[in-house]
Amino acid sequence: MKFKRLNRQSRAIKKEIGKKIFEVLESSTFIQGPNVKKLEQELANFVGVDECITCANGTDALILAIKALNIQKNDVVFVPDFTFVASAEAIVLANAIPVFVDVDIKTMTMDPKDLEEKINEVQATMIYHPKAIVTVDLFGNVCDYESIKKIAKRYDLPIIEDAAQAFGSEYKGKKAGSIGTIGTTSFFPAKNVGCYGDGGAVFTNDLAIAKKIRSIANHGREDESFHYSRIGMNSRLDELQAAILRVKLEHFKEVEIARIKENENKFMKIKYAIQKEQLNCMIVRSQFTICCKTQQERLALQKRFDKEDIPTMIYYQMPLSEQKAFQIFSHLFTKKKGDSNTKKLCQRVLSIPFDAYLHEDEIKKIKRILRINLYFNENEKI
Numbered sequence: 001m002k003f004k005r006l007n008r009q010s011r012a013i014k015k016e017i018g019k020k021i022f023e024v025l026e027s028s029t030f031i032q033g034p035n036v037k038k039l040e041q042e043l044a045n046f047v048g049v050d051e052c053i054t055c056a057n058g059t060d061a062l063i064l065a066i067k068a069l070n071i072q073k074n075d076v077v078f079v080p081d082f083t084f085v086a087s088a089e090a091i092v093l094a095n096a097i098p099v100f101v102d103v104d105i106k107t108m109t110m111d112p113k114d115l116e117e118k119i120n121e122v123q124a125t126m127i128y129h130p131k132a133i134v135t136v137d138l139f140g141n142v143c144d145y146e147s148i149k150k151i152a153k154r155y156d157l158p159i160i161e162d163a164a165q166a167f168g169s170e171y172k173g174k175k176a177g178s179i180g181t182i183g184t185t186s187f188f189p190a191k192n193v194g195c196y197g198d199g200g201a202v203f204t205n206d207l208a209i210a211k212k213i214r215s216i217a218n219h220g221r222e223d224e225s226f227h228y229s230r231i232g233m234n235s236r237l238d239e240l241q242a243a244i245l246r247v248k249l250e251h252f253k254e255v256e257i258a259r260i261k262e263n264e265n266k267f268m269k270i271k272y273a274i275q276k277e278q279l280n281c282m283i284v285r286s287q288f289t290i291c292c293k294t295q296q297e298r299l300a301l302q303k304r305f306d307k308e309d310i311p312t313m314i315y316y317q318m319p320l321s322e323q324k325a326f327q328i329f330s331h332l333f334t335k336k337k338g339d340s341n342t343k344k345l346c347q348r349v350l351s352i353p354f355d356a357y358l359h360e361d362e363i364k365k366i367k368r369i370l371r372i373n374l375y376f377n378e379n380e381k382i
């Protein structure tokens with residue numbers, strides 16, 4: 001069994017993809033052609049925003065979004081401690097300082113209470129300035145935006161919504177990527193909608209921000225002219241990936257979302273703590289993550305899966321605040337006593353194989369191992 005079944009997806013759409021690739025080759029337009037333009041429109045329509053700017057990958061999408069905010073010296077951007085490294089790395093690459101916020105242990109997304117505490121801590125330094133909040137819609141789940149938006153408003157901070165793992169999910173009727181001032185996503189192959197290489201996109205309803213991001217992503221150029229008004233970068237999605245994504249987006253809408261939900265339902269009766277869906281939301285899980293009671297229980301479960309040749313992953317093994325790369329910022333802020341929720345999750349979470357292409361017999365096999373592990377755990381305790 002594979003962790004993700006991209007091969008099954010490729011088989012299902014290969015005729016259409018082949019046709020699109022051939023058309024691009026025939027056109028000989030590889031950068032900023034008609035497929036990129038059409039895809040941006042289709043993505044904007046799907047996500048429900050006025051503007052979509054495609055770019056080279058999801059990390060660049062975040063860098064572009066943060067750069068658009070005019071970062072000044074000592075500006076701080078808040079980010080969850082429990083996420084993929086890119087969410088925080090982008091903050092540093094955009095010349096801001098990351099401050100890590102703990103997550104809710106059940107939803108595994110940013111804890112609004114800790115966010116407000118961290119904002120107050122930063123303000124109290126009188127040296128560092130709160131500038132923005134990067135929220136992460138982790139594993140497909142959306143954040144507690146009602147609370148986070150109230151805090152953002154109170155401190156006048158824009159929200160950059162990192163929706164790289166939650167394409168298609170909805171927060172109270174609004175699609176992930178459309179909830180913050182700026183939203184970003186990744187088209188890394190294993191994402192809910194992925195290309196055959198790297199790709200990303202930025203979403204916003206703010207026309208001025210969109211114009212600036214489009215310029216930064218294209219060497220700082222102004223519109224179609226050869227005037228460069230700012231230092232930019234080369235971060236463009238190419239025509240081939242755009243053509244592939246147009247096919248994949250349709251397939252995702254028409255077939256895959258429903259199948260992901262069906263497969264999710266088949267897993268729902270397991271006796272493990274599953275990442276809790278945000279209340280009144282429709283989420284499209286990109287990872288199916290369970291939380292064991294202890295680190296030892298997780299180790300035992302991993303071994304049982306290994307024995308049956310079923311791959312599992314630990315997303316994530318370490319809080320970002322403890323990673324060596326971010327230690328240069330660690331002296332700035334105080335640490336609380338005891339383990340954070342992030343730390344507890346790092347010790348106990350396990351992601352199991354999950355996507356639209358998982359077959360019934362494979363789900364049964366995974367569930368059987370979960371049951372066996374529980375049985376042995378309980379009996380060991382006796």
Ligand SMILES: Cc1ncc(COP(=O)(O)O)c(C=O)c1O
Pocket residue numbers: 057058059060083084086087136162164165185186187188198199200
């Ligand atoms: C939450 C999150 N943010 C950002 C990224 C970065 O995306 P990319 O790999 O396309 O640069 C990822 C990708 O894995 C991610 O999971």
